Amino acid sequence: MFRKVAAALLLASCALPAVAQPPAAAPQAAPATPPHLIVAxxxxxxSADLFSEYRQYYTGGLKRLTEEGAVFPRGYQSHAATxxxxxxxxxxxxxxPSRTGIIANTWFDLxxxxxxxxxxxxxxxTQPGTDSGNYVASPVHLKVPTLGGRMKAANPATRVVSVAGKDRAAIMMxxxxxxxxxxxxGPEGYVSYRxxxxxxxxxxxNQAVVARLAQPNPGFELPPQCAAKDFAVSIGAGKTVGTGxxxxxxxxxxxxxxxxxxDAMTLVLAAGAIDSMQLGRQxxxxxxxxxxxxxxxxxxxxxxxxTESCIQVDRLDRELGAFFDKLDRDxxxxxxxxxxxxxxxxxxxxxxxNAMPMDQRVDEALTPKALTEAVGAKTGLAGRKLIWGDGPAGDLYFDVTLNAKQRAAVEAETLKILRAHPQVQAAFTKAEIAAAPSPSGPPESWSLLQEARASFDPQRSGDVLxxxxxxxxxxxxxxxxxxATHGSPWDYDRRVPILFWRKGMRHFEQPLGxxxxxxxxxLAAQIGLSVPAGEIDGRCLDLTAGDGDSCAGK
Incomplete structure (x- = not known):
């Protein structure tokens, strides 16, 4: 069975035209009982922008979710550290993140x-001989339980599995x-932190990864919807992107x-895990x-x-379709x-x-190294590493060996430089963020300070954001x-789609945030799992279109 799944999904990832699917059967009512398997x-x-841009072209798994499920096209990763x-x-x-403790990909402990x-x-x-680039993977920094953890606590028979292309994705989910x-x-395949x-x-x-990698890939066909994207963009030093x-x-x-x-290989592993562990069959x-x-x-x-991103969305749609079809057949x-x-x-x-002449790259003067040099020259502390950070945005940390007077001078000069810079929208101190109340209400209406508060942990966050x-x-x-990258507090980095689907559910779309x-x-309401409201920040979304409420009494 696994070999058939692997072959089907790997075929879906090759440069072949999509196979026509038979007409869908008439929809049935969604079961009133909890699902046997949650697939998150x-x-x-x-991004929500990427999801919407290609929505009209979906023919596979994304088409199923958007046309048959509950669609929230304006979901938010509402915090600032996206x-x-x-x-x-x-x-x-x-x-x-203010509750999970995971404020960034990387923070600093000086x-x-x-x-x-x-x-x-x-x-x-804490593992000896390690550093942030050569580390022992672990979920030790996650301060709260996941849904799977809560499910297992309520019923130890629950099986919880996580697979991903990145360690942080697998571990945090x-x-x-x-x-x-x-x-x-890496080239050897998938590993676990356990x-x-x-x-x-x-x-x-892992053998399939090695075998696949050993073969060259001639590339993928360009779907018709990607043709308009097919032009080279120069980014300097003879480097271009856009036509891959x-x-x-x-x-x-x-x-x-x-x-x-x-992604095709990750879905192979997911499908195999469902089979081998008999997930959803108890x-x-x-x-x-x-x-x-x-x-x-x-x-x-x-x-x-x-063309690269356009092809990727097309392949993602097809691969998800093959994956869902496999679960249906089973x-x-x-x-x-x-x-x-x-x-x-x-x-x-x-x-x-493309009509956005105001787009810029960040000024090198905003990097932690350049800020250290500028602040050091102004405060008489030249030669010391005054400011630490992961780049020219996000959390900045001040040297902990500074005395109170020196630290005050460094903070004042840093804020002066940042707040005067034409590329800087805001520079909040740790005290300002800590004093702000936890945000509530529609995420699209949050202020920058509220977004920053949702990303704030008093032990891990920097001295200036x-x-x-x-x-x-x-x-x-x-x-x-x-x-290109992400990580800003702006909607192009915060907005994501949120889609729910179960066979037989009635489709609806809610465009609000x-x-x-x-x-x-x-999901907890769908399976009758009680979660105290004071332990989380989210609220239950009613997935019942029309009369009824999937959150009621749960």
């Missing part, structure tokens, strides 16, 4: 005894009590990872979370508006939720060619790495 999917960097780890931490916990002061969100930095957690670690023996299923998938087809040489793992091939409800990471790698590497009663950990913004070079103006890309030089933290209480 996060498509990394799948990065992968914080976003994934909200999806199945019902909580903002009091740690290790040389590397950076802390990766999914590492255990699966949580510390998951039965199986796997992510793509250190358990590799089961036969994962060994087979994902052709790669044999053995090129980096190209494999930033292509539709990665009396209780099981849950599998699936982190599809290719859209993010592609967005960073090529931007979000070229007769599993499952419920799907699909969302994203954050959105994304295309590279400014293409925006400037730097927020750039809209359409300022926080990458100084695109020729030395990624060309909801949050990813609403997913956990919504």
């Amino acid at each position: 999917i996060s498509v990394d960097q799948f 990065e992968t780890c914080p976003g994934h931490s909200t999806i199945l916990t019902g909580s903002h 009091k740690t005894g290790r040389t590397d002061k950076a802390v990766y969100c999914a590492e255990d930095e 699966g949580g510390p009590t998951a039965d199986q957690v796997w992510w793509l670690n 250190g358990i023996a590799v089961p036969p299923l994962v060994a087979k998938v 087809r994902f052709a790669r040489a044999a053995g090129d793992f980096k190209a494999f990872r930033a292509s539709p091939e990665q 009396a209780q409800t099981d849950i599998i979370s699936i982190g599809l990471s290719a859209t993010d790698y592609i967005g960073h590497t090529y931007g979000t508006e070229g 007769g599993i009663d499952y419920e799907v939720v699909l969302t994203a950990d954050h959105g994304g913004h295309d590279l400014p070079e293409r925006h400037r060619e 730097l927020l750039l103006k809209p359409r300022i890309t926080p990458i100084v030089d695109p020729t030395k790495g990624y060309v 909801v949050e990813t933290v609403d997913i956990l209480p919504t």
Whole structure:
């Protein structure tokens, strides 16, 4: 069975035309009983804009979700730090990063005894001999339980599985009590943080990864809807993007990872896990979370508006369709939720060619290194590393060895420089953010300070939060790495789709703003799981179109 699934999904990822599907059967009413399997999917960097741009072209899994399910096209990762780890931490916990403790992909602990002061969100930095780039993966920093953890606490028979292209996606959605957690670690395939023996299923998938990688990929056909995207954009130093087809040489793992091939393989593993563990085939409800990471790698590497991203969305739609069809053939009663950990913004070079001449790259003067030099010169503290940070945006940390007078001078000068810079929208101090009340109400109406408060942890957040103006890309030089990114407090990074589907449910669409933290209480109501309101930030979304309320009395 697994070989058939792998073959089908890998075929879906090859450059072949879509196979015509038979007409859909007449819809049946959704069961009143809880689903036997929850399938929670996060498509990394799948912004609400990207979802809507190609919506008319969906023919596979995304078509099913958008035409038969409950559609919330204006979902929000409502916090300010719209990065992968914080976003994934909200999806199945019902909580903002201020409660999950996952404030960023990386934060800084300047009091740690290790040389590397950076802390990766999914590492255990207490392990000897490790650093933020060579770490022992762990969920130790996640402060709250996931949906799977709550389900297992209520019924120990529940099976909880998490698979993803990235460790932080798998770990933050699966949580510390998951039965199986796997992510793509490199050319050798998928690994787990648990250190358990590799089961036969994962060994087979890893063999498939190795075999697939050993073969070159000639590239994918360009779907008709992508033809208008097919023009090169120069980003300097002889480098262009915008016309790619994902052709790669044999053995090129980096190209494999930033292509539709990665998501296809992750879905192979997910389908195999459902089979091998018999998920959804017992009396209780099981849950599998699936982190599809290719859209993010592609967005960073090529931007979000070229042929590369267009092809990726088309392949994602097809691969999800094959995956759902497989679950249907197996007769599993499952419920799907699909969302994203954050959105994304295309590279400014293409925006400037397409009616957005105001798009810019960030000024190098806003990098922590440049700020340290400028502040040091003004305060008489030159030669010391005064300011730490992960880049020219987000949390900035002051040297902890400064005395009170020195620290006050560094903070004052830093704020003066930042608040006078034409690319800076706001610079909030730690005290200002801590004093702000936790946000509530429609996420589209939150102020920047409220968004910052939703990302704030008093032990992990920086001394100053730097927020750039809209359409300022926080990458100084695109020729030395990624060309586009995310992480801003603006809607193009905050807005994501949230889609629910179960066979027989009545379709409806709600265009008003909801949050990813609403997913956990919504799914909990579907399975009759009680979650105290004071333990989470989200609210239950009624998935019953018309009369009735799926949240009532649950």
